[in-house]
Structure formats: structure tokens, C-alpha cells
Amino acid sequence: MQAHDKAEKRTHLRTPVFAVAPMIDWTDRHCRFFHRQMTKKAVLFTEMVVADAVIHGHRERLLGFSAEENPVTLQLGGSDPGKLAEAVSIASDFGYDEINLNVGCPSDRVQSGTFGACLMKTPDVVEACVVAMKKVATVPVTVKCRIGVDEQEPSDVLPDFLRRMVGAGADAVWIHARKAWLQGLSPKENREIPPLEYDLVHAMQRENPDVFLGINGGITTIGEAVRHLEVMDGVMLGRAAYHNAGLLTEVDAAIYGEAADAVDWLKVRDTMAAYAERWVAGGGRLNHVTRHMVGLFQGFAGARRYRQILSTEATKAGAGPQVILDAFAAVDIAGGPKLQAAE
Known part of the structure; x- marks a missing residue:
């Protein structure tokens, strides 16, 4: 203990x-x-x-x-x-x-x-x-x-x-x-x-x-x-x-006692894709955004492919928000995490 x-x-x-x-x-x-x-x-x-x-x-x-x-x-x-x-x-x-x-x-x-x-x-x-x-x-x-x-x-x-x-x-x-x-x-x-x-x-x-x-x-x-x-x-x-x-x-x-609502992962996807699109349009690189997202779906089926897509495709010249959409598509979001974080 x-x-x-x-x-x-x-x-x-x-x-x-x-x-x-x-x-x-x-x-x-x-x-x-x-x-x-x-x-x-x-x-x-x-x-x-x-x-x-x-x-x-x-x-x-x-x-x-x-x-x-x-x-x-x-x-x-x-x-x-x-x-x-x-x-x-x-x-x-x-x-x-x-x-x-x-x-x-x-x-x-x-x-x-x-x-x-x-x-x-x-x-x-x-x-x-x-x-x-x-x-x-x-x-x-x-x-x-x-x-x-x-x-x-x-x-x-x-x-x-x-x-x-x-x-x-x-x-x-x-x-x-x-x-x-x-x-x-x-x-x-x-x-x-x-x-x-x-x-x-x-x-x-x-x-x-x-x-x-x-x-x-x-x-x-x-x-x-x-x-x-x-x-x-x-x-x-x-x-x-x-x-x-x-x-x-x-x-x-x-921590704050808010309602324990289910995460709207599609909203997360769309919000981050729109954010990345604005960043790339302003001259930034996609991986400046996506490098922080790689560890998101721990325990979900398809998480390994999700990581692969973000780690490889987002670094390529001309990469855009479609990479985020493709990465999310690889994850079984509806199935939820298969592994629980250890207490």
C-alpha cells in the first residue's frame, strides 16, 4: 500500500x-x-x-x-x-x-x-x-x-x-x-x-x-x-x-463531480481535424498537432494502427487533416477500451 x-x-x-x-x-x-x-x-x-x-x-x-x-x-x-x-x-x-x-x-x-x-x-x-x-x-x-x-x-x-x-x-x-x-x-x-x-x-x-x-x-x-x-x-x-x-x-x-457522460469521439476527431486544417493552412505542419495525439486510444482495438498512421503519415510533406480522419477510422471506438488502467 x-x-x-x-x-x-x-x-x-x-x-x-x-x-x-x-x-x-x-x-x-x-x-x-x-x-x-x-x-x-x-x-x-x-x-x-x-x-x-x-x-x-x-x-x-x-x-x-x-x-x-x-x-x-x-x-x-x-x-x-x-x-x-x-x-x-x-x-x-x-x-x-x-x-x-x-x-x-x-x-x-x-x-x-x-x-x-x-x-x-x-x-x-x-x-x-x-x-x-x-x-x-x-x-x-x-x-x-x-x-x-x-x-x-x-x-x-x-x-x-x-x-x-x-x-x-x-x-x-x-x-x-x-x-x-x-x-x-x-x-x-x-x-x-x-x-x-x-x-x-x-x-x-x-x-x-x-x-x-x-x-x-x-x-x-x-x-x-x-x-x-x-x-x-x-x-x-x-x-x-x-x-x-x-x-x-x-x-x-x-474530480469535479460533473456528469459522467460518454466521450463523443467523433466530435473529438472533427474538432482536431478542423484545428489541424487551420494550422496547416497557416503554414504549420500536421505533425506539430498530431504528435500529441499518438497515445490517445490505449486499450482500444485498432490503437496500434491508429498510432502507426499518426506517426508515419502525419510527418509527410503536404499531410493534412485527412490523416486524423484515417487514424480514427482504424479504431473500434464503439467497442471501447479492452484494457483498464491499473489502479
């Missing part, structure tokens, strides 16, 4: 939140539009966007998104309070529902910019960043962190970090329940090797009932998410939701 199965339940002070985690190179605008076809209620995060890029780069390309994607949270990376505040000001015109500061990514690129997970070592810097962002933000400002890095003791570091974030005005903190090792482990290994410490994160919520805390890391099913929400205010899935987007069709009913 995992630790979160033994957690003491608590009475929620606010509506629980389910979110799809920010993932570099994955949760772009096409991914978010696709995920929104699976769930109307989940909060969708952008990829991390570096503050310097927002200030100096192509703003529409970096920050633009479709109104249909809402609610969307913009995740920013950086460690300079002034630059982060400027980035927040710029982003305010784009209609995000929340701005999140990345204090959890362990990649070499992030470390070289002295932001991401390495900021766990300098909580005073994070405090200053949050204060600066709050001064100009028109929406909630939140933080996504690890429980610690390298030789830090999470049970000492995390309570102090949370106290500082609340004092700085953070509206919520999303906690990846693993330590990050900045030297010796790759980003992939940092998602898998450091042990999950759900009990510690649950304890932080019980000790801070007035503070919105969300949990992330190692959660693979909606059933697990529901059990975490017996303790936590929020729960976040990343790669499990990306590789099996069908999981997201359970969110609105299981």
Missing part, C-alpha cells in the same frame, strides 16, 4: 484542483487544445517560458493560445525579480488564469541560468521574485517546487520554503514530491530515481490547511489522484496524462 492510501482525510476548504503538469517541448498550445477536448475543467499548464525570452522574443509565438484552452497557467522560468515582473506584465494581456514560477526543473540548461530547482538553495531569491511578480500580476501567482535538492533534508527545507512563499504572497504552491539531484542524475532520472515522499507533502497540507498546496510526481491514474485529494487541495499529472490522454476523460466526473 502506498503512503497516500494511509493518509488521514481532511475537510476541504476549497474546491480541489486537477492540473496537467508543465512539460518542456510537450505542453505547447497544440497539446493543450487537444487535452481540452478530454476535460473541460482541468487546469492546463504551458511549457516553462524563460522570462528573458518573453521580454526579447516573439511574444505571440511564446505566449499566444486559443481561448478554447482555458483555464491555462503560464509557467515562467527565471531568477531576476525585475525581469520576472516585466514578463508578468507582458503576459497579462494574453489572458492567462495564473502565473507559475518554476523552482523544480533540474535540467542543465535551467541550472546554467541559475533558476529552476537550484533556486531551492536560495529561497530568499524566490521570495523576492514572488514579491515582484505579485506587485504587477492581475491573476494568482503560484510556485512549483521540489521537496529539496542535493544534500538538503526535505523535512527541514520544505516547511521553511513554504513559510517563505506564503509570506511573499504566493497564492499556491505545487510540490513535486521528490528531491532533485542537480549533479549526477539526468532530468529523466530525477523524475524516477529519488524516492517519492508523499507523506511529507501530505503533512505540509495538514499543517497548513489555509494554504493551497498541490502534489505532483509518480501519480499515474485518476484513482490515485482522487486519493491524494483526500488530503491535498490539488493534484497534478504529467507524463501519465500525456502518454495516455484518455485518462483525462475521467477528470471532470471523478
Whole structure:
């Protein structure tokens, strides 16, 4: 039995939140539009966007998104309070529902910019960043962190970090329940090797009932998410939701109490085909859209052929939305999934 199965339940002070985690190179605008076809209620995060890029780069390309994607949270990376505040000001015109500061990514690129997970070592810097962002933000400002890095003791570091974030005005903190090792482990290994410490994160919520805390890391099913929400205010899935987007069709009913209606897969097909047609007509490539759709029909008869069509045909020059129609046609949608995700 995992630790979160033994957690003491608590009475929620606010509506629980389910979110799809920010993932570099994955949760772009096409991914978010696709995920929104699976769930109307989940909060969708952008990829991390570096503050310097927002200030100096192509703003529409970096920050633009479709109104249909809402609610969307913009995740920013950086460690300079002034630059982060400027980035927040710029982003305010784009209609995000929340701005999140990345204090959890362990990649070499992030470390070289002295932001991401390495900021766990300098909580005073994070405090200053949050204060600066709050001064100009028109929406909630939140933080996504690890429980610690390298030789830090999470049970000492995390309570102090949370106290500082609340004092700085953070509206919520999303906690990846693993330590990050900045030297010796790759980003992939940092998602898998450091042990999950759900009990510690649950304890932080019980000790801070007035503070919105969300949990992330190692959660693979909606059933697990529901059990975490017996303790936590929020729960976040990343790669499990990306590789099996069908999981997201359970969110609105299981987390938010919406009616458990059958998924209209033909509507999903037609919506994504129309979206892809607009994208291709504007000069984009079909696989920019379809690469996020490959894992959709896990457990359905015909899913393998569906994956083959999207993986091969969508990358060809001149490929258009007919590829999506052909891929869906290969799936026995009426038959439903033959395999159930393990709890």
C-alpha cells in the first residue's frame, strides 16, 4: 500500500484542483487544445517560458493560445525579480488564469541560468521574485517546487520554503514530491530515481490547511489522484496524462463531480481535424498537432494502427487533416477500451 492510501482525510476548504503538469517541448498550445477536448475543467499548464525570452522574443509565438484552452497557467522560468515582473506584465494581456514560477526543473540548461530547482538553495531569491511578480500580476501567482535538492533534508527545507512563499504572497504552491539531484542524475532520472515522499507533502497540507498546496510526481491514474485529494487541495499529472490522454476523460466526473457522460469521439476527431486544417493552412505542419495525439486510444482495438498512421503519415510533406480522419477510422471506438488502467 502506498503512503497516500494511509493518509488521514481532511475537510476541504476549497474546491480541489486537477492540473496537467508543465512539460518542456510537450505542453505547447497544440497539446493543450487537444487535452481540452478530454476535460473541460482541468487546469492546463504551458511549457516553462524563460522570462528573458518573453521580454526579447516573439511574444505571440511564446505566449499566444486559443481561448478554447482555458483555464491555462503560464509557467515562467527565471531568477531576476525585475525581469520576472516585466514578463508578468507582458503576459497579462494574453489572458492567462495564473502565473507559475518554476523552482523544480533540474535540467542543465535551467541550472546554467541559475533558476529552476537550484533556486531551492536560495529561497530568499524566490521570495523576492514572488514579491515582484505579485506587485504587477492581475491573476494568482503560484510556485512549483521540489521537496529539496542535493544534500538538503526535505523535512527541514520544505516547511521553511513554504513559510517563505506564503509570506511573499504566493497564492499556491505545487510540490513535486521528490528531491532533485542537480549533479549526477539526468532530468529523466530525477523524475524516477529519488524516492517519492508523499507523506511529507501530505503533512505540509495538514499543517497548513489555509494554504493551497498541490502534489505532483509518480501519480499515474485518476484513482490515485482522487486519493491524494483526500488530503491535498490539488493534484497534478504529467507524463501519465500525456502518454495516455484518455485518462483525462475521467477528470471532470471523478474530480469535479460533473456528469459522467460518454466521450463523443467523433466530435473529438472533427474538432482536431478542423484545428489541424487551420494550422496547416497557416503554414504549420500536421505533425506539430498530431504528435500529441499518438497515445490517445490505449486499450482500444485498432490503437496500434491508429498510432502507426499518426506517426508515419502525419510527418509527410503536404499531410493534412485527412490523416486524423484515417487514424480514427482504424479504431473500434464503439467497442471501447479492452484494457483498464491499473489502479
